[in-house]
Amino acid sequence: xxxxxxxxxxxxxxxxxxxxxxxxxxxxxxxxxxxxxxxxxxxxxxxxxxxxxxxxxxxxxxxxxxxxxxxxxxxxxxxxxxxxxxxxxxxxxxxxxxxxxxxxxxxxxxxxxxxxxxxxx
Numbered sequence: 001x002x003x004x005x006x007x008x009x010x011x012x013x014x015x016x017x018x019x020x021x022x023x024x025x026x027x028x029x030x031x032x033x034x035x036x037x038x039x040x041x042x043x044x045x046x047x048x049x050x051x052x053x054x055x056x057x058x059x060x061x062x063x064x065x066x067x068x069x070x071x072x073x074x075x076x077x078x079x080x081x082x083x084x085x086x087x088x089x090x091x092x093x094x095x096x097x098x099x100x101x102x103x104x105x106x107x108x109x110x111x112x113x114x115x116x117x118x119x120x121x
Contacts, residue, residue: 029118041103046095
């Protein structure tokens with residue numbers, strides 16, 4: 001015995017619209033959060049010839065339901081400069097070892113606020 005139900009197509013379209021809106025908000029939140037974190041990391045990045053700080057990149061990768069934000073440096077010596085086990089003296093007073101991780105740690109609360117604001121509109 002079958003029962004006819006009206007409005008299923010409209011319900012499916014509405015659900016798809018909600019999912020797409022949520023995905024767009026998540027991507028927007030990821031872009032905003034990595035921009036904030038990369039800016040903080042740039043403050044901690046040592047500057048000698050500006051090659052390191054100018055090699056910073058940001059990207060957001062969307063793979064199905066997974067959204068990944070990535071911040072890094074393309075300069076060959078970035079890992080050497082950031083390695084905490086190697087002692088160095090920096091000219092810049094705000095420069096720190098492990099500058100990328102430190103930058104993200106310092107703005108962690110702000111990143112959470114960004115995601116809350118974007119996802120729960």
